[in-house]
Amino acid sequence: MSFPNIWHHRKVADTAARGCDICFKPSSSVLVTPEKQDYFYVCPAHLKDNKFCTSIVDEVAVAAKKKKEMEEEIERVKQEYEEKQRKKKQKEKAKDSEKDKSKDDEKDRDKDPKTDDEKKEGEAKSKDKVSKPEVKTPPVEDEPRVFALQRNFYQARLDKKRQVEMAKRNRERLSDPSYFPSVPKGPPGS
Template sequence: MAAPFPNIYTHRKVADTASKACDICYKPSTSVLDFFYVCAIHLKDKGFCTPIVDEAAIAARKKREMDAEIQRVKEEFEEKQRKKKEKDNAKEKEKEKKDDSKDKDKKDGKDTEKQDDEKKKADTPATPDAEPRVFALQKAFYQQRLEKRRQIEIAKRNRERLQSPNLFPQVPKDLP
């Protein structure tokens, strides 16, 4: 007999106002595995569930990070080359100008370096959530979920039977 649902669950977070009791320890929880609430601590417990690692997604994320790093290094290099050229041009101009103008250029250069550093910090993307999102329950907990679902289906069938008029025998109509 095939299982009514696969042993693959996606972890999601809900708002604090929508939190419900954890199915394991009954504490309020905002973590949901598809259709049942569990605490975030249970997700880290190897006795409860194991993360399903998507190798393709991890490889794609690493490639994106590597490409972003390469792009950032290229931009830094181009910026340094541009500043070097500006410095060479400034040195030529400084030879022609007085010492006062030299002091102003150096101060301006330091300010632009500080601004560039601030821009780099702002441009760096926030690291995505490294926690796994897909889990498989351990055999005992999965069997418990299957049994709970069977009990719900049996209870539903019993309610339907009790409501049908053909469940109980009829009173005999003939005389003996």
């Protein structure tokens, strides 16, 4: 039985970790064929080794990912620009209102000088409370998910799969009573 040389990298729980087929260290990384015909545990370090396997890059997925990131960046820049424009308008309105209030405040200052200072502190606090746009860190480059084994390792997987199938067939044959010859029922020589 043959299967394509395409392997998807999957992670399992740490409690389900088994020994790597190459170095026998416990590993929670598994390489699986698309139809789940075969799988084996492998260390993440081996996946980076070009002599063991090479990554298969899906160009369409990479292009779609770049396009999505670009759209997110454009949206973020638009939001920042709108926020700056809104702040500008608020400052202009505040200046206009301060000019109008300054005439009224001169009368109030004579009465209570502390209220003016409290108002300025309150405005400063409200400006600090305005949510600042979140700075997003660029996403860490994802590890490749699809691999192709080198010829020798792929052939070893095929051979191992064939041996398992042959052993299974042999067990089935040995358990079938019609596989063995029957004992002769007549007298000898006739």
